[in-house]
Amino acid sequence: MTSRSKAIFSQALDEVIDSRVWGGVHFRAADVQGARLGKEVARWEAANYFKQVSR
Incomplete structure (x- = not known):
């Protein structure tokens, strides 16, 4: 498992949104x-x- 870091919370939120869309959720x-x-x-x-x- 790799560690991830973001400068601001909205970057993490954007990544979560992308992953949920890409995952078909x-x-x-x-x-x-x-x-x-x-x-x-x-x-x-x-x-x-x-x-x-x-x-």
Whole structure:
């Protein structure tokens, strides 16, 4: 087994998407849309998770 390294997370994500498409597991559009949705959820969570809850 070889070790792999990436400079930024999106490079690893692109590789995962490619491997799932090449392996016949998913269609590229589904993986790209899923990655985009995941990024939006992560942005929202980072912006809202530590906000104080109003009472």
